[in-house]
Amino acid sequence: MRVLPILFNTEMVRAILDGRKTVTRRVIKGLPDGTYDVKFNGEEWEALFGTVGKGACFDFYKELKLPCQTGDILYVRETWQECCRNTIHSQIVHNKYCFKASVDNPIYGCIDRECGQICNWKPSIHMPKEAARIWLKVTDVRVERLQDIDDEQAIKEGFEGERCHCGGTAYACTDCYNSGWIEPPFVGFMYTWNSTIKKADLDRYGWDANPWVWVIAFERCEKPEEEK
Structure with missing residues (x-):
């Protein structure tokens, strides 16, 4: 078990305190050009990439360093x-x-x-470890593309969305297109995600770029004894 820091903005800290946020997504940086897949090979996560030349395809892989692992403890850095x-x-x-x-x-x-x-x-980046009041235990780490998120996962990210009064059962509802949502939870996630990305990086890491991301699930826990 390792004890590691993780940064959250004020809105997401409130979602954690309210018990609404149990998942976070973080960009996988440093992927090789031409990465076409990220997979778990049974022992480690690796990026698969390749080049095509003279009719032949050459595949390569690069081992990825996880930001955290199941069982690790994260202490939240906040404003x-x-x-x-x-x-x-x-x-x-x-x-x-x-x-x-x-x-x-x-x-x-x-x-x-x-x-x-x-x-x-x-700023949260400067918060000392001794100030930490929120401790999280990592329960799962996986990889997916950013746009693979669905409404269920967006809710776990802390976004509630806005439901329609029809509950998704009314035929041809003009308010929600019969989806049950006036604004689905993933929409709030999308806008918040883009707001956290530097403008210069939006082409690589913004919503439209659909980058590969770490999906980190967690649960609240007590401060480890060795940290007290």
């Missing part, structure tokens, strides 16, 4: 700040830290009672 003793906000102060996902007005950080100074939020 945070170190609170002073006189903080006005009292919501979810974990040790000496406060978290953007758990305050009523996340625009500002905590405010010191005595001097009125606003403590700005700090």
